[in-house]
Amino acid sequence: MAEESTMDDRGLDATASVEHPASVGGSSPENVEAVPTPPAVQHAQPEVRYNWKDITQDFLTSCEELELGELMHDANFGLFEAMSAIEMMDPKMDAGMLGNRGDREVLNFQQAIQKGTVKLKDLTAPELIGIIDTMLSSMVTWLEGHSLAQTVFTCLYLHDPEVIEDRCMRAVALGVLKLVDLIKNNVNRASVFEEEDFQTMTYGFKLAGNVTDVRVTGMLREVEDEINRKVKSTRCKQGEERDPQTELEHEQNVALQSRMKFCRLLLTALIAFNKPQCSGVTDGKRLLIQAGELLEVMKKTVHHGAHPDETATPDFPIIMGFEPLVNQRLLPPTFPRYTKIIGREAAMEYFQGLLNRLGQVCEVVNISSIHTVLDFFIEFSKASPCVLSRSLLQVLAVSTDRKVFGTLPFREALREAVRAFNYPPALIPRSYVFNNPQAKEYVDAFLSRAVRPFSNLLQIHGHNRARQRDKLGHILEDLSSLQDEADKVDAALHSMMIKVDPQRQHLACFGTWVLYHILRIMIQYLLSGLELELYSTHEYQYVFWYLYEFLYGWLLSTLSRAEAMYQEHDAYMEQQKGGSKKKSKKKKKGRPPSKEIVLGQAEQSLCGGYYKAIQGFYLDERLKKPVFEFDNEQVRYEHRFAPFASIVTPPLVPYSQFQDMVALEKFSPPLQPADFYVQACKCFQQAKNIYESFPNQTKEVQTLCKVAKTNFVVVKLLLGGHKRESKSPPEWDFTEHNTFPIIRLT
């Protein structure tokens, strides 16, 4: 018993996250710590008695005896364990260090009230403005991935809003707590964050759970009206000279009012977004626009707020009501991150960006099909949006009960998606297999089976870019088994159909649809490696080769097959209908995947251009294969395409095939660099032509067009002998487009 209580006191219990290996070893420290405690003391409060003996000199001189690099340690403690220790006094690792600049006493809220260092009533306007701005700054810092304890909860007022007497301060404090709660809940619900994105720990702080949302927004509005009256009373009346004092007061009240209103609008907007079945999105969007207008006023009035002495604590604003170290004790024992609170203007810029992103997110509810939702997700993610906007997108579109927009069951959405993709007879009313109960069962089972991988796929696109790549690689395994299932269902349906109607086929209908998604993921996976700058330049060749020769080729043929199926279906329907074939020869629906085919061709040509150009560069000795010391090209190749191994169709292309492809010895007469430059030129030109004639000139299309055009010119110059003699490697310029580079000759 005595031993147990002593142990707990010294923090050697299970909560200490880093267990040092010595405690499992023979000479356990438990024995060492077993200090006999007098029973009387034990009953009152278990207390540890130490008997400290100064050994500083002894210790230091003993250390001198050790040799350079020699470690004095127990058998159970090695370099590996030593590596995981946090280093004290290292500003990045040691969060406690912050507390020791200057001899400031750290007071918690209660202590600060007692000492009178925080005001509970009659806060002046500059004080309020300063506090609100700092709260917003710390909220942004939290949203960027820091812990609540080191950001939002450094504001003492938030620790216990109940005791605040100032109505304005109290309303804002409750509003901010509600905001934190809502944001945290949404991010948790969407679960598209990783530890680098977001910290959900609340450290036991109360997030105004005892007050309703309506009450908080009501309080904010009341205070807002009150300030509004002050604004009106100090407003410049016609023909009246205002004294500077009134004018200042007026400006301060305007500043304060805009902040109060901003908090209220943001809060109401978030509440609206969480209404079931996306019913509040229109309201939410309107509120966001209003909030955005207020931000302009707020940005202009930042100077009215009380400002901290920035020279003393450059990374942390200390004004009344804030204490950066108040939660030092709550920080996790693991790697405490060093937190720098973002500036006030920068925070407002962040909110501006956030509002824009949320505005974009609202657009998702206008989409009806799951394929378009997926495209929307991919497009939205390209700008690397913040965790809150990513989460809200998920919450709005898919997060509720496996339903799309909270209304349409996911399975039905998928059924619709397959139908629109290639019109499998099994999904077409009036066809035999549509009405056959057995066939229906097969189809339903398959679609139910597809729900999980596809909802995962949507969720993956909510993650940050780097994590997406990783997760895309993994989801291929799930899709591989779905592909297997699809083939089985197709075969079963086909044999059923062929019995009734020998002319109609049901071959690879669901299979094509799954294959289409698999190929898209594979392409995305490879391209994201370029975006994330994972590949070395000497790896570009096989990456572009794989894309050009295989993935895009497969994708295009898959899309054309889908189109052929659609036409087959069309023809069949005509036939069924009989005579009236004149009018619907050119249906309104048109050819659904055509846009994708065209863009796919363009990207294929781009990749082809790079691949050929690189081939030329190697032959020209502008590029050289590095001498690998610890690996070789094959290892790298296999690693790069490893996730593709789980997929049956298309099969993984072995390294040997790549080697065959780039081995030029077999050609006679031997190929010249120019031969490849000519081909590259053609590829880039083709891409350029496609982009130029593409009807929908989005920004993306224009950028890619520029890339293709520039590369075309560069390779053309190269052909013409420009910088021919130079042997320095070409540069890959990703500034224009983050995936498809511009080649620059040096």
Next chain:
Amino acid sequence: MASLSSGGTYADIKRKFKFDTDTSTQESEGRQKLRSWLNKSLRVSMTDGRTLIGVFLCTDRDKNVILGSCQEYIQDPDNTSGEDPRVLGLAMVPGHHILKIEYDDITANQIM
């Protein structure tokens, strides 16, 4: 160990790479002292006024000290104001930040 034919070589290698733990016979006095403190509680005062209490696990020539199950106290540890320590876990204190090292002498405690 000496009876093993290859034992001698093995011991040599072990000593060379400083993995040998059974060297009390040849170890220098300083090493022996350090070893006697291993796995005992140490209290280390740092240059910035903080005090760490933890289990001594490892040190080197530059007096860098690694403490296990380490707790951080901001106030003066002798002033038992009931300050809650912060749990740090495994922590390394660079030698040049160490002001004072104390060792929890249990033998004396037991006598008491």
